[in-house]
Amino acid sequence: MKKLVIFGTGKIAEVISYYAINECGFDVAAFTVDREYIKSETFNGIPVVPFDELAVKYPKAEYDIFVALGYQDMNKLREKKYLEVKALGYNVVSIISPKTNLPSNVNYGENCFIMPPALIHPCVELGNNVFVFSGAMIGHHSKIGDNCWLTSSANISGIVTVGKNCFFAVNSTVGHQVNIGENCFVGANALVTKCLKDNQVVIAESTPVFRLDTKNFLRITKFSSL
Incomplete structure (x- = not known):
């Protein structure tokens, strides 16, 4: 198994990297994002590399990749980045x-x-x-x-x-x-x-807010006696 690079440094990437490392046995070598989104040289103690330097620093012959982005624009941002890493020739893994x-x-x-x-x-x-x-x-x-x-x-x-x-x-x-x-x-x-x-x-309608506040609601229910 090659070492893994994860595209993304947001909350979704943090969640997915947990499963990749702790349940699926991946060795996460780096995170990558577009240069303008880099906020730190590391993410959770792992190096962050600009995407435009990825092919040089983490070549496709030695590293696989996973795109860990959210559902922005009906998943189209994640789709775009997935296609970009495919165009670079990387093997894109699944994390199950x-x-x-x-x-x-x-x-x-x-x-x-x-x-x-x-x-x-x-x-x-x-x-x-x-x-x-x-x-x-x-x-x-x-x-x-x-x-x-x-x-x-x-x-x-x-x-x-x-x-x-x-x-x-x-x-x-x-x-x-x-x-x-x-x-x-x-x-x-x-x-x-x-x-x-x-x-x-x-879209389903939200449940309406009840007319009583919590204090008055508890007065008329048996909830507090449980």
Whole structure:
């Protein structure tokens, strides 16, 4: 296994580097970002190198790479940087925690990240650059397109096809055999039971604030007696 360089020095990169080092056995040699975003020579005690110097200081023959960016602009920034490192000829790895107990017939592409305890059924296909966070579920025979993000406790039922560059927020749910177009945003607690076209947005209303404050609410409930 080659040593690993991680693109990114933000909170997502910090989380992913934890799993890369502590659960997946990667030796993270450096972080890299575009020169104008460098704030320090190190990140968590590991060197940070400008991206324009990466090929010289950490050549592709000796190092693999992972792009650890967030879901900005419907994952398009992460997609852009993934394509840039591919153009330089680097091998782009996926970081899959062994604690996810991924079925052997699940297929996934490059630059995928799966955080435990995600639940992925057999016969699932993930494209390139797909991020699946803790508690998310993907049902059997579903296909997730490139550059998608499923955050914690998002639920994709069985036999679902998801297009590229989609985002699924906390506790969102897609029903059985419902297809999702490209660039769709499914908000927290939203339930999708009909197919979505490209670029559609589904948002669930927030729970309204109760009329009483905490002190007066506790007076009329048994909560404090538990």
